[in-house]
Every structure is written in C-alpha cells, then in structure tokens.
Amino acid sequence: MRLSLSLGICLLLAATATAAEQPNVLFIAIDDQNDWIGHLGGHPLARTPHLDALAARGTTFTNAHCQAPLCNPSRTSLLLGLRPTTTGIYGLAPWFRTIPEWADRVTLPQHFASHGYQTAATGKIYHGGTGPHRRPQETAVRRPEFEITAPLGGVGTKPPRKLIPPTPLGNHPLMDWGVWPPDNDDTQKGDYQVASWTVEQIKHAPKDQPFFLAAGFFLPHVPCYATQQWFDLYPDDDTVLPPLQAGDRDDTPRFSWYLHWSLPEPRLRWVREHNQWRNLVRSYLACTSFVDAQIGRLLAALDESGQAENTVVVVWGDHGWHLGEKAITGKNTLWDRGTKVPLIFAGPGVTGGQRCSWPVELLDIYPTLVELAGLPARADLEGLSLAPQLSDAAAARSRPAITSHNQGNHAVRSERWRYIQYADGTEELYDMQADPHEWKNLASNPTVDDVLAAHRRWLPTIDRPPAPGSAHRVLTYNPATDEAVWEGTTIRRTDPLPR
Ligand SMILES: [Ca+2]
Ligand SMILES: [Ca+2]
Numbered sequence: 001m002r003l004s005l006s007l008g009i010c011l012l013l014a015a016t017a018t019a020a021e022q023p024n025v026l027f028i029a030i031d032d033q034n035d036w037i038g039h040l041g042g043h044p045l046a047r048t049p050h051l052d053a054l055a056a057r058g059t060t061f062t063n064a065h066c067q068a069p070l071c072n073p074s075r076t077s078l079l080l081g082l083r084p085t086t087t088g089i090y091g092l093a094p095w096f097r098t099i100p101e102w103a104d105r106v107t108l109p110q111h112f113a114s115h116g117y118q119t120a121a122t123g124k125i126y127h128g129g130t131g132p133h134r135r136p137q138e139t140a141v142r143r144p145e146f147e148i149t150a151p152l153g154g155v156g157t158k159p160p161r162k163l164i165p166p167t168p169l170g171n172h173p174l175m176d177w178g179v180w181p182p183d184n185d186d187t188q189k190g191d192y193q194v195a196s197w198t199v200e201q202i203k204h205a206p207k208d209q210p211f212f213l214a215a216g217f218f219l220p221h222v223p224c225y226a227t228q229q230w231f232d233l234y235p236d237d238d239t240v241l242p243p244l245q246a247g248d249r250d251d252t253p254r255f256s257w258y259l260h261w262s263l264p265e266p267r268l269r270w271v272r273e274h275n276q277w278r279n280l281v282r283s284y285l286a287c288t289s290f291v292d293a294q295i296g297r298l299l300a301a302l303d304e305s306g307q308a309e310n311t312v313v314v315v316w317g318d319h320g321w322h323l324g325e326k327a328i329t330g331k332n333t334l335w336d337r338g339t340k341v342p343l344i345f346a347g348p349g350v351t352g353g354q355r356c357s358w359p360v361e362l363l364d365i366y367p368t369l370v371e372l373a374g375l376p377a378r379a380d381l382e383g384l385s386l387a388p389q390l391s392d393a394a395a396a397r398s399r400p401a402i403t404s405h406n407q408g409n410h411a412v413r414s415e416r417w418r419y420i421q422y423a424d425g426t427e428e429l430y431d432m433q434a435d436p437h438e439w440k441n442l443a444s445n446p447t448v449d450d451v452l453a454a455h456r457r458w459l460p461t462i463d464r465p466p467a468p469g470s471a472h473r474v475l476t477y478n479p480a481t482d483e484a485v486w487e488g489t490t491i492r493r494t495d496p497l498p499r
Helices: 002-021 049-056 071-080 108-113 190-203 254-258 268-273 277-304 362-372 387-391 446-456
Strands: 024-030 058-061 118-123 148-150 177-179 211-217 224-226 311-317 343-346 354-356 401-404 410-413 417-421 427-431 475-478 483-486 489-491
Touching: 024 277, 049 058, 049 277, 049 311, 049 343, 058 387, 071 108, 071 362, 108 118, 108 211, 108 362, 118 190, 177 277, 190 211, 190 277, 211 277, 224 277, 254 483, 268 277, 277 311, 311 362, 343 362, 362 387, 417 446, 427 446
Parallel strands: 024 211, 024 311, 058 354, 118 148, 118 211, 177 224
Antiparallel strands: 058 343, 311 343, 401 410, 410 417, 417 427, 475 483, 483 489
16 A cells, blocks of 8 residues: 555656656747858858857757748748648748648647647747737637737838838838938837747746747848947948859759749849948848847846756748849748758757758758657658757768759758759759859769769659649749749740849
8 A cells, every 4th residue: 555655656756747847948930041140150250149159058950941942831831840842832822721731730839739838929930920810700710829929020110211222123111221220229129029028928937837939030031120239240341241153143044033033132233233232231140140139138038037958949040041142132042042041959858069960951840849848749740850960960860951942943952962953854953062152053064963863862752733822922834835934924935034
C-alpha cells in the first residue's frame, strides 16, 4: 500500500514536471528581411547586435531559404507546413481558409493550442496579420488562428507625402523610404507597438500554461521609414552599396524577367537615375537595425521575466529582397538574394554558438517546433525537423532547399549550387562557392551536365496550378502555346523587357 502510494506520488510528480518543462515558444517574424544581418555577413556593414547575440546563444542557419519569394505564399507555406506547389497558393491572394481543401488545416499555432498552449499574436504573421476578423456567426464554426491578438503593426506614422520622387507604374504609396519621423521618436511606429504589446504578454504570461507567442515585424518592408538615429549607423557614401556586375542579366533567361515582369518596385536603372540607390540601401539597413532593436526589447523582457531558459525563440524572415542586384529592387526572384533569409533558434534543445551551413527551409520550422516542444509529431508536414542540427550543426541533412514562384518555376539550393528551372524549361546554374553573387550562369556549360541532372531530380513532383482566387503576382505559362500570362496580361516573346 505504501509502495503503490509512493509510486503514485512519483508518477504524479513526474507528470507535473513534464508539464512544467514544456517550453514556451517566442515566434518572431521579420518582413522582407534578406541576409543583411551582422553575423550572416550578407552586408558587411549591417548592424544587428541583438540578433547576433541571439545567434551566439543559439544556432543560426547560414543557408536558410523561403519556399516562395513573396509574403502570402511564404507565410502560408510555413504556417501550414506545406509547399506552395502543394497548396497552389503563389500570389498575395487567396487567404488559404477560402480553399475548401485547407479550410480546416491545423496550422502551427493551432497545433500548439490543441496541446495545451496559450496562443497569442500581433503584427504580421500571416500576410493578413493575425488572421482575418471573423463575423460573429462564424466564431462557433471555425477555430481562431490565435486565441489572443492585438491589431498592431504595419507602417505606423507616415509622412504627409512621399519622401522620394514619383515612382514608375503609378507612384505606388508603399514605394518610399527615408528619415521619418524627423524627431527620433520611434514610439509611433507599428513595429515599436508590436514589441511593446509582446513585452506585456511576456511579463504577464500565464503561470500554469506554456505559451506560443508570435510577434510579426513589418520593416524593412517598404516604405522603409526609420528615424535618424538608425541612419546614423551607416556611412552616407557609396560604401553601403552592394556589389553588382554590369550586364548581369545578359546570361539569365528571358523568362527570369517574367517572374517580376511589371511591378511597382523600381528597377536599378530608376533608383540610379533619380539618385535614390544609396538612400534606399541606407533606409533598408536603418530599418533592419531598428527592427533588431525591437527584437532586443523582446529578448530583454524574456530575460527579466526569468523565462529565457524555458522558452524556444525562433526568428525568421519571410523572403529576401534585392537592392539593385540583378538590375532590380524587390522580391519575386529565385536567386539567393530573393530566397535567403535569417533563421535563428535559441533556448531549450538548442546548442549555443552554432552556425549551420546546410541548406534548410522555412518549411522545417513547423516540425522543428513540434519536436522541441515534445508535441505529437504530424505525418502531414512537408518539412524536416531541424532538431538534429540544433543539437549538432554538423548532423547531415538529406535534401536541398526548394523555392517556387508560381507553377513551373523552381530553385534548388544545395550546399554548393543554385539550380533554377523556369516554366519554359530554361535554366540557370551557379557555383555558390566560386561565385557567391550568382554572376555567371553555368547552365549551358557541358561540364556541369551531372550537376544539372543531380539538381533536376529535386524539382517538386507535385506542382499545382494557381488555387482558385489567386491574384497579385501570379504568372501562368502554357507550354503548348508558349504563352505566358502575367497578372492577366499576355506577355509576347517579342515584348521589350520592362525598364
Ligand atoms: Ca514579405
Ligand atoms: Ca550574369
């Protein structure tokens, strides 16, 4: 009797200990953040002390890639654990819940909510923030994306008129950058408020329940407004400009232009002609440093709350951004500058001070967090858990990173190579060790036939057409007629390249 009673108490204690040890998750997203992060070395002058400190106490992935080079498809892929080629979501629309097949998909935060976590979020997590607001009659039907949300984030304070000259294709209001507001007051910026709300959530976290807390930062997405203090971190001269090669697009297929055929993001030619290139680069870097400081506020709050030891922190960017490389600014490309992102983990289950150079995918975040938290694994996820690499960065990975931008256009990033195939069958291949800027397309070189073959076999076997309701940056191609359609307009083979 005494024995079984003690055994019972032991089991009870063991169960309680397990529950108490279930780690929290602090899930931090940065919008349009390429690898211009201090410790990643994508830009030699980038100043991100807080992300660098997080990487030093955790594991940072130096070869991490998005699954789609655009907000909605990248975030949908990460949060559903499915490739864009599986969902058919490639554009800024649709919202995945409108697709019957995915209407009841259990997302990453919902999986945590199903297993005892309190889920909370603010800012830009999905392309639509923390999920659309439901009509009252729908609340009983569908689970919330997050249990607790705050409608914060976005640009915040805006100047009364654009700071730069009118941009091509309609002078889009988002195409702007520079010093704003002029008084060094950051508190009216959306990202500052996202951080403030998240700090309060950390301070007042439930004592009897683990949390999954998501903070989505909007910058350095355009408009890149930052206060003067962040610009002061960067020299006001041409040493800030990224290296370029004149005529770099001469050896990229015509189809590469179709992926970003006609967009409000100005081309390199425009920013040069209007003396805006340096201003854009400094504005982007300033915004990155500002967001780094907001992430620093979250990490300080976590330390002060005593929860750092029991919280898995993950920081990720949804895709990269060009600042003149390959003759463009913006996203929607299959090169490293468009696909490579920061990805940092720290906390329980993560070895400190590691740099992992295996190609990995944002798709891997879902199964990784599930494993780190000890939740039941799911058989319907397309990513691979990074738990082995978080323990030992040298642990082998079995596959490269894949990025897709609309049906038929894919990049395969292995340790050494970047291979791209467009929907019309044209190809690119770069030796990323010898040519890290992807200047020399080797695809037509007969000596690389084996490399091409080895990479082609990773092209997605599921490659769906755009889902119903797809819109904004959607490109389709019909091989039978050789007809490409961009945003509803046919591109002819003879159309001049857009300037
Ligand atoms: Ca984005
Ligand atoms: Ca080139």
